[in-house]
Amino acid sequence: xxxxxxxxxxxxxxxxxxxxxxxxxxxxxxxxxxxxxxxxxxxxxxxxxxxxxxxxxxxxxxxxxxxxxxxxxxxxxxxxxxxxxxxxxxxxxxxxxxxxxxxxxxxxxxxxxxxxxxxxxxxxxxxxxxxxxxxxxxxxxxxxxxxxxxxxxxxxxxxxxxxxxxxxxxxxxxxxxxxxxxxxxxxxxxxxxxxxxxxxxxxxxxxxxxxxxxxxxxxxxxxxxxxxxxxxxxxxxxxxxxxxxxxxxxxxxxxxxxxxxxxxxxxxxxxxxxxx
Amino acid sequence: xxxxxxxxxxxxxxxxxxxxxxxxxxxxxxxxxxxxxxxxxxxxxxxxxxxxxxxxxxxxxxxxxxxxxxxxxxxxxxxxxxxxxxxxxxxxxxxxxxxxxxxxxxxxxxxxxxxxxxxxxxxxxxxxxxxxxxxxxxxxxxxxxxxxxxxxxxxxxxxxxxxxxxxxxxxxxxxxxxxxxxxxxxxxxxxxxxxxxxxxxxxxxxxxxxxxxxxxxxxxxxxxxxxxxxxxxxxxxxxxxxxxxxxxxxxxxxxxxxxxxxxxxxxxxxxxxxxxxxxxxxxxxxxxxxxxxxxxxxxxxxxxxxxxxxxxxxxxxxxxxxxxxxxxxxxxxxxxxxxxxxxxxxxxxxxxxxxxxxxxxxxxxxxxxxxxxxxxxxxxxxxxxxxxxxxxxxxxxxxxxxxxxxxxxxxxxxxxxxxxxxxxxxxxxxxxxx
Numbered sequence: 207x208x209x210x211x212x213x214x215x216x217x218x219x220x221x222x223x224x225x226x227x228x229x230x231x232x233x234x235x236x237x238x239x240x241x242x243x244x245x246x247x248x249x250x251x252x253x254x255x256x257x258x259x260x261x262x263x264x265x266x267x268x269x270x271x272x273x274x275x276x277x278x279x280x281x282x283x284x285x286x287x288x289x290x291x292x293x294x295x296x297x298x299x300x301x302x303x304x305x306x307x308x309x310x311x312x313x314x315x316x317x318x319x320x321x322x323x324x325x326x327x328x329x330x331x332x333x334x335x336x337x338x339x340x341x342x343x344x345x346x347x348x349x350x351x352x353x354x355x356x357x358x359x360x361x362x363x364x365x366x367x368x369x370x371x372x373x374x375x376x377x378x379x380x381x382x383x384x385x386x387x388x389x390x391x392x393x394x395x396x397x398x399x400x401x402x403x404x405x406x407x408x409x410x411x412x413x414x415x416x417x418x419x420x421x422x423x424x425x426x427x428x429x430x431x432x433x434x435x436x437x438x439x440x441x442x443x444x445x446x447x448x449x450x451x452x453x454x455x456x457x458x459x460x461x462x463x464x465x466x467x468x469x470x471x472x473x474x475x476x477x478x479x480x481x482x
Numbered sequence: 483x484x485x486x487x488x489x490x491x492x493x494x495x496x497x498x499x500x501x502x503x504x505x506x507x508x509x510x511x512x513x514x515x516x517x518x519x520x521x522x523x524x525x526x527x528x529x530x531x532x533x534x535x536x537x538x539x540x541x542x543x544x545x546x547x548x549x550x551x552x553x554x555x556x557x558x559x560x561x562x563x564x565x566x567x568x569x570x571x572x573x574x575x576x577x578x579x580x581x582x583x584x585x586x587x588x589x590x591x592x593x594x595x596x597x598x599x600x601x602x603x604x605x606x607x608x609x610x611x612x613x614x615x616x617x618x619x620x621x622x623x624x625x626x627x628x629x630x631x632x633x634x635x636x637x638x639x640x641x642x643x644x645x646x647x648x649x650x651x652x653x654x655x656x657x658x659x660x661x662x663x664x665x666x667x668x669x670x671x672x673x674x675x676x677x678x679x680x681x682x683x684x685x686x687x688x689x690x691x692x693x694x695x696x697x698x699x700x701x702x703x704x705x706x707x708x709x710x711x712x713x714x715x716x717x718x719x720x721x722x723x724x725x726x727x728x729x730x731x732x733x734x735x736x737x738x739x740x741x742x743x744x745x746x747x748x749x750x751x752x753x754x755x756x757x758x759x760x761x762x763x764x765x766x767x768x769x770x771x772x773x774x775x776x777x778x779x780x781x782x783x784x785x786x787x788x789x790x791x792x793x794x795x796x797x798x799x800x801x802x803x804x805x806x807x808x809x810x811x812x813x814x815x816x817x818x819x820x821x822x823x824x825x826x827x828x829x830x831x832x833x834x835x836x837x838x839x840x841x842x843x844x845x846x847x848x849x850x851x852x853x854x855x856x857x858x859x860x861x862x863x864x865x866x867x868x869x870x871x872x873x874x875x876x877x878x879x880x881x882x883x884x885x886x887x888x889x890x891x892x893x894x895x896x897x898x899x900x901x902x903x904x905x906x907x908x909x910x911x912x913x914x915x916x
């Protein structure tokens with residue numbers, strides 16, 4: 207029997223949820239507000255919250271100094287490409303682990319995840335040298351491959367978890383009806399796992415979009431994405447906080463909008479199988 | 483007929499080739515600071531003059547350092563020009579990683595480069611990077627607060643005077659700190675300041691046998707003097723303050739004095755950003771009567787990595803960007819206060835530039851720093867606020883973390899120095915110096 211919840215309790219929970227939500231969102235809100243201040247207002251003490259002369263000057267300066275569209279295009283191609291490539295590789299891998307497990311499947315899954323524990327800087331030089339050798343330094347192709355590889359364990363893990371929720375009898379029935387392996391994955395498994403696949407795509411797109419170590423270290427002028435765009439406005443010798451905030455706002459805007467529109471899908475996918 | 487066709491083909495080929503040469507694009511890695519950003523704005527002028535296109539990779543200083551170091555040590559070839567400093571240049575030059583700039587044109591007038599800058603950017607007499615701008619450090623102070631305290635700032639103050647003035651100017655009720663100094667961990671942040679300060683106290687990083695010297699009285703005096711002064715007259719949380727934090731405090735009128743990079747002078751006197759723009763005076767960094775002042779020497783310079791396929795175009799760009807003409811170009815468009823300082827002697831002979839309030843003190847500060855003889859007792863290294871050896875950045879970052887922990891009250895000065903001694907000696911032993 208469900209427990210009755212009092213109005214006060216509801217109000218308290220609502221306030222608490224709003225408080226936590228606003229606390230988490232506050233740094234982003236502050237960045238957005240700072241982007242509309244002058245450099246002087248950005249460092250004012252006490253800080254100015256809403257009562258300041260709003261200006262678009264920082265956006266104009268950033269727009270004039272940097273080719274935003276080039277960075278944005280690179281981000282979309284790199285994040286999108288690495289996510290799609292990862293999904294293509296991970297679906298068959300997760301299928302085999304979920305439906306045809308061997309006695310080493312759990313070990314392999316753990317081993318895959320353990321690769322995420324390696325500090326990235328530890329393999330910077332080998333990967334850099336490989337990129338030089340292969341001629342893919344400062345190319346989108348190179349970054350698509352690297353970001354796919356570093357996110358692959360998470361993609362496989364997420365898909366494996368979703369696939370495990372699908373009754374294997376359904377796939378067996380499809381096989382009995384004469385479905386090939388390809389048809390089984392494409393026409394039976396994938397449609398049923400769409401919420402999980404969609405949330406995996408979204409989460410990995412966000413991870414790839416925000417990835418800064420490899421995107422800064424393996425690019426120069428041609429393939430640099432929005433992380434490099436932000437880094438170009440950070441300076442330890444000079445106060446450019448307002449411009450940095452404008453650049454940051456421009457860099458996170460696309461992913462914020464995407465997240466806003468797909469939040470239902472994202473939450474549904476992330477909580478898939480959480481409640482039995 | 484065949485001959486005519488051959489000639490036409492040759493002409494077409496040569497036009498195509500020259501067109502390709504003109505359309506060459508060079509990639510430059512640089513830091514995000516005012517002068518460098520300004521230079522990017524004038525790139526079109528260079529392209530119009532030479533036909534060479536320029537692509538910029540602008541990064542935060544520490545990110546840039548890691549990025550260009552990775553590229554040059556692996557011969558990656560991602561950049562045709564790199565912006566590097568006085569620390570990297572002699573090390574990379576001695577490793578054969580940089581192209582010599584000794585053959586720049588006569589019009590460039592390399593002899594006009596300030597000797598301190600040229601010396602710090604050379605190895606064995608060969609220039610490996612051309613200074614775009616140079617800096618030292620000096621005292622920036624509030625003239626009104628100094629007057630209120632009944633004191634007069636000397637042309638060459640001592641640390642004793644600075645400490646006395648700092649305590650006199652401090653007004654906690656009105657949120658005014660007598661002095662703002664770097665305390666932030668990092669070899670280029672608080673590490674640079676305390677190293678330069680220690681020089682004037684007679685301390686040094688290493689003796690002639692590369693043994694660490696943090697167990698000496700001079701280092702103890704330096705750190706204790708710094709901590710006592712900052713506790714009495716510094717801002718709260720100074721252990722995490724770097725250049726930007728102190729700049730912000732000074733511009734808001736919350737510092738009586740600030741000892742930091744000479745390039746800050748143009749920021750604190752800019753009325754658009756600084757609330758105290760018309761009340762700032764400048765003087766030399768303090769000393770302790772031992773013949774060495776506490777100012778540092780640094781230059782952001784342009785260098786060409788060995789192995790680039792576009793060496794000629796890269797040299798053309800460096801000649802343009804570090805030339806007298808470039809300085810004139812900036813002065814004509816943005817005024818003399820905004821030209822890149824500290825690189826050329828002729829700039830300081832220019833009457834228009836002499837009228838800029840901080841020009842002479844900047845030059846005096848640069849001239850008083852000697853990277854080849856920066857300590858009271860002899861030392862085996864080159865560099866004022868650093869020792870130009872590859873191991874220094876890593877060691878000094880760790881040491882400065884220990885110092886910052888002492889500033890924050892997490893350990894005593896004696897504990898920080900003991901740890902610094904052990905860290906440094908261990909690292910130097912591992913590197914084969916001892």
